[in-house]
Amino acid sequence: MRQATRTKKPDVKVVILGDMNVGKTSLLHRYTERKFKDTISTVGGAFFLKQWGPYNISIWDTAGREQFHGLGSMYCRGAAAVILTYDVTNWQSLAELENRFLSLTDTANADCIFALVGNKADLTDPFAQEPDSESESDPQPVASCPTPPASPVQHKQVSREDAVALYARVLRYKGLDEKTCLPAERMCFETSAKTGYNVDALFETLFDLVLPSILKKRSEGEATVDLETPLEVRRTKAGCCA
Ligand SMILES: Nc1nc2c(ncn2[C@@H]2O[C@H](COP(=O)(O)OP(=O)(O)OP(=O)(O)O)[C@@H](O)[C@H]2O)c(=O)[nH]1
Ligand SMILES: [Mg+2]
Numbered sequence: 001m002r003q004a005t006r007t008k009k010p011d012v013k014v015v016i017l018g019d020m021n022v023g024k025t026s027l028l029h030r031y032t033e034r035k036f037k038d039t040i041s042t043v044g045g046a047f048f049l050k051q052w053g054p055y056n057i058s059i060w061d062t063a064g065r066e067q068f069h070g071l072g073s074m075y076c077r078g079a080a081a082v083i084l085t086y087d088v089t090n091w092q093s094l095a096e097l098e099n100r101f102l103s104l105t106d107t108a109n110a111d112c113i114f115a116l117v118g119n120k121a122d123l124t125d126p127f128a129q130e131p132d133s134e135s136e137s138d139p140q141p142v143a144s145c146p147t148p149p150a151s152p153v154q155h156k157q158v159s160r161e162d163a164v165a166l167y168a169r170v171l172r173y174k175g176l177d178e179k180t181c182l183p184a185e186r187m188c189f190e191t192s193a194k195t196g197y198n199v200d201a202l203f204e205t206l207f208d209l210v211l212p213s214i215l216k217k218r219s220e221g222e223a224t225v226d227l228e229t230p231l232e233v234r235r236t237k238a239g240c241c242a
Helices: 024-033 066-076 091-107 160-173 199-219
Strands: 012-018 045-052 055-062 081-087 113-119 188-190
Touching: 012 024, 012 066, 012 091, 012 199, 024 045, 024 055, 024 081, 024 113, 024 199, 045 066, 045 199, 055 066, 055 199, 066 091, 081 091, 081 199, 091 113, 091 160, 113 160, 113 199, 160 188, 188 199
Parallel strands: 012 055, 012 081, 081 113, 113 188
Antiparallel strands: 045 055
16 A cells, blocks of 8 residues: 655645735744844745644745735635734834735635734834844844943834734624634734844744644645645745745
8 A cells, every 4th residue: 555655745824914014024034044134025925834843834925015915815825824914113004904914814714813913113112122032133242331222212103902903803804703712912912023022922822823723634634735836936035945
């Protein structure tokens, strides 16, 4: 009898969505490479493969620029989790999630998990300016006296309450009952790709939450996510497959 061989196919798909410049690619670099690197605006999309215990998780980076909007629902197809990303210093980036990006998730799995992420927290919150002890930042010059904040604190345009309210509307849009869903306190994050603040917590929370979805799929003997699905994937400068 022929034995099935296991290729390194992803078990589950996570997609990151949001307006241009909110820091989607930077968040993925921070998580997968432990670095804050220069980016160029993403063209099309790119995927990163992350080994999580015995499982392979594909994380799809998407382009926020309007010209690539049409590709978004293709990337979301079959997603087990979607990260809706905004910039805490830019109110419009939160509004765009509802106006432009939420409908793209119609192609995601019915039991898709949503996380709402306010990035660039280092610009508004002195606490988020501290490098995450787990994350290796690019070396900073050594200061001889108490270190001033790395950059001036900017006006925070999106409060946590605004994000929590949007999370509730996302659940409503998906026809989900707030009482039985994952609570906003757990699924709304403020992060900094620059310092690493909360970045591991975001991805690791999501990965833990998608495990049941992997196990269910495996027990049902479903095919894993097919990377060969024709997708016009143009890579970012940063490339992919961390
Ligand atoms: N201060 C600060 N800047 C950030 C952070 N994350 C990203 N940036 C900067 O924001 C700009 C955009 O970052 P990207 O990661 O390319 O943004 P994106 O969402 O992938 O943009 P598109 O690919 O065009 O959709 C870059 O100049 C980053 O250096 C952050 O956490 N803090
Ligand atoms: Mg990008």
